[in-house]
Structure formats: structure tokens, C-alpha cells
Amino acid sequence: MKLGYACAWWRPVETTWSGTSASLMAALSARPDVELKRIDAQRNVVTGATLVALGRARGYGTWKHQPINRLLTDARVRRAVARNALDALVGVGDVEPSVSLPTFLYQDANFSVARGHYDLLREHAPALVRLPSGRLDALVERQRAAYASAEVVFSFSDWFARWLVEQDGVPMERVRVVGAGLHALPEPRDLSARGAGGTKVLFVGREFFRKGGELVVSALERLRASGSGEFTLTVVGPNKWPLATPIPSWVKLGGEMPAAEVRKLWADHDLFALPSWYEPFGLVFLEARAAGVPILARDAYCMPELVPEECGRLVPEDAGVDAVAERLLEMSQDSQLFASAAAAAEGTRTEWTWDSVADRVTGHIRAALTA
Numbered sequence: 001m002k003l004g005y006a007c008a009w010w011r012p013v014e015t016t017w018s019g020t021s022a023s024l025m026a027a028l029s030a031r032p033d034v035e036l037k038r039i040d041a042q043r044n045v046v047t048g049a050t051l052v053a054l055g056r057a058r059g060y061g062t063w064k065h066q067p068i069n070r071l072l073t074d075a076r077v078r079r080a081v082a083r084n085a086l087d088a089l090v091g092v093g094d095v096e097p098s099v100s101l102p103t104f105l106y107q108d109a110n111f112s113v114a115r116g117h118y119d120l121l122r123e124h125a126p127a128l129v130r131l132p133s134g135r136l137d138a139l140v141e142r143q144r145a146a147y148a149s150a151e152v153v154f155s156f157s158d159w160f161a162r163w164l165v166e167q168d169g170v171p172m173e174r175v176r177v178v179g180a181g182l183h184a185l186p187e188p189r190d191l192s193a194r195g196a197g198g199t200k201v202l203f204v205g206r207e208f209f210r211k212g213g214e215l216v217v218s219a220l221e222r223l224r225a226s227g228s229g230e231f232t233l234t235v236v237g238p239n240k241w242p243l244a245t246p247i248p249s250w251v252k253l254g255g256e257m258p259a260a261e262v263r264k265l266w267a268d269h270d271l272f273a274l275p276s277w278y279e280p281f282g283l284v285f286l287e288a289r290a291a292g293v294p295i296l297a298r299d300a301y302c303m304p305e306l307v308p309e310e311c312g313r314l315v316p317e318d319a320g321v322d323a324v325a326e327r328l329l330e331m332s333q334d335s336q337l338f339a340s341a342a343a344a345a346e347g348t349r350t351e352w353t354w355d356s357v358a359d360r361v362t363g364h365i366r367a368a369l370t371a
Contacts, residue, residue, distance in 0.1 A: 027358035096146035109280035124277040125210040157302035181354035196335035198270025212275035219325035266291030292345035310340040
């Protein structure tokens with residue numbers, strides 16, 4: 001089976017979509033029954049820089065959603081398809097070309113999700129909805145047209161699969177949940193060495209405010225002030241301290257760290273806190289699970305799927321500082337939670353792999369092509 005793999009790569013390519021694009025491509029390429037043709041849908045540096053400047057002038061939060069970039073992306077993919085005898089095309093992320101070839105799209109969220117959560121995003125992640133008037137509606141309609149012509153839409157999660165069916169009108173039989181995988185295995189937390197409890201908290205996320213970083217800092221500050229424990233926090237992602245107040249002495253700012261360095265941090269921490277306001281998927285939850293570190297997340301989007309009860313706890317969808325502080329304190333003292341999170345780690349390490357995602361993707365493609 002000869003597959004085209006269309007992606008608008010970032011630079012370096014390995015960082016695209018938090019590593020997801022490169023990991024799935026590698027897993028598909030490794031299959032003996034697949035011949036994969038990589039289709040680079042991104043602009044060159046000069047064109048990209050021009051589009052960035054144009055996007056800022058026209059008020060776009062991100063240049064890639066401009067109509068001209070969409071047209072250029074589609075044209076680039078169509079030319080590549082015309083040059084190659086492909087059986088099918090896989091469009092990854094924002095690449096949703098219109099081609100005369102069976103097309104399969106792989107996504108974790110879409111523009112109708114952004115529109116449906118517009119007020120929340122405007123408050124906690126304004127860059128995601130910073131678009132000229134009417135542009136978000138146009139992007140939703142364009143995406144729905146792409147769904148109508150696609151053979152199958154591959155979803156990361158059950159949550160997004162339901163959204164596609166209920167909100168975007170994609171027939172259930174053309175939506176398949178294929179999940180995602182671990183890019184590499186983290187160093188596990190040693191339960192026998194660190195004990196079934198602890199107050200050393202880790203936060204990993206470049207978008208500090210969208211991922212609830214300010215709630216975690218305030219919650220731990222409150223717990224320390226009340227004498228509830230000598231909680232500490234390591235913040236990975238932001239290169240500069242994002243809050244207006246000075247960085248507390250009990251916070252270590254790790255900045256933007258290489259993924260290999262982040263994987264070493266899990267063994268030295270007791271809790272992972274990421275009560276994201278908006279989180280379509282969140283591969284870092286899988287990394288925490290694979291490390292056996294108990295997780296604090298929010299009861300929203302697909303986080304309940306990624307954080308089962310044996311691996312962590314959820315705060316309510318509208319929870320603020322009080323709920324985060326209360327739950328972190330409970331978790332730090334819950335010996336059974338530490339034991340169950342450690343016991344579940346091996347299952348995550350063996351089940352959530354990119355090879356298994358590639359198996360599901362190719363299986364669904366073959367089924368659709370032979371139907």
C-alpha cells in the first residue's frame with residue numbers, strides 16, 4: 001500500500017505538533033506493508049516569513065490560517081499527489097487538501113471546537129482565536145467540507161470523535177479513534193525509594209496560562225502558607241517567569257527543555273499538575289502515566305480518558321485555586337493512589353505506542369479502500 005503523508009512541518013520537523021507528526025510518520029514508514037511518500041506542505045523560509053508579516057498586519061493570531069496559505073498548502077499537496085501513484089493520502093493536523101484520491105485526516109481537535117469554546121479560549125488562550133471577523137466561521141465551514149469528502153477522520157480521542165459526529169455532522173461510520181503514543185519512555189518514579197506520598201510537584205507546558213499554571217502556583221502557595229506541607233514546584237516550558245509577582249524561592253524554572261531532559265525529571269517528582277483550561281489531548285499525561293507519577297487534571301475535553309482514577313484525580317471543569325489546592329493536598333497523602341499509579345505505569349508503556357497507532361491507521365485505511 002502506497003500512502004502519501006502530508007504535513008506542514010515546523011522547523012525542526014521533529015517538534016511539529018509536539019512530536020506527533022514525526023512519530024506517526026516513523027511508525028508508518030517502519031511497516032513492511034506500507035510504502036510512505038512524505039509530502040512537505042509547508043512554505044519555504046522566505047515565503048513563510050512573508051506570510052508571518054502579512055498575518056500580523058491583518059490581525060491573524062497565526063499566519064497558517066490565512067486564506068493564501070491554505071491555497072498554497074493545497075496546491076503543494078495536489079502537485080505531489082499528481083507526481084506519485086498513491087493509493088491514499090493521510091493529511092496530518094491542519095493539512096486537509098482537496099484531491100482526487102481517498103483521503104484520511106488525523107486530528108485531535110478542530111475549528112468548530114475552538115468556536116464552541118470561544119469565550120473560554122478568549123480568556124485563557126486568546127492567541128488561538130485571534131482571527132479577523134468571520135474568519136473562524138469560514139475555517140469551520142472549510143473544515144466541514146474537507147470532512148465531507150474524506151474517507152475517514154482519525155481522532156485522537158473518544159471525546160473528539162463524539163464532537164465530530166454531534167457537532168460537525170460527520171457520520172459515525174467515518175470516524176475512527178486511533179489514539180496517540182509515547183515518543184519515548186520516561187524514567188519511572190521509584191515507589192520503594194520515594195515512598196507512597198510526596199510534595200514535589202511538576203508542571204510541563206509551554207502555554208502556562210492555558211494549561212492552568214497560575215492555578216498550580218497559587219494553590220501550592222496557599223498550601224505552604226497554611227502549613228499543609230513543604231510543597232515545591234518545577235515549571236518546564238516558559239523561558240521567562242510568566243507571572244507579574246517574583247518567582248518564589250520554592251519554584252524552579254526549568255524553561256524550555258529538550259524532551260530527553262524532561263523525561264529524566266519524572267523520577268525525581270511526586271505529583272504532576274496540569275489542570276488545563278483547554279486541552280484537546282495532552283501527550284504529557286501519557287508520559288506521567290508511564291512514569292507512575294500521580295496526575296492532577298481537569299474534568300474536561302479528553303482529560304478524563306487520559307487520567308483514569310488509578311492514575312490521578314480530576315478537578316471540576318470550572319474549578320479554580322481552591323479546588324486545585326484541596327485536590328493536590330489529598331493526592332500528596334493518598335498512599336493508595338501512589339501505589340496504583342506505579343502499578344499502572346507498565347501498561348501505559350506497552351499499550352500507548354506509535355506502532356499500535358500505525359496498526360490501527362493502516363487497518364482502517366485498508367478496510368475503507370476495499371469496502
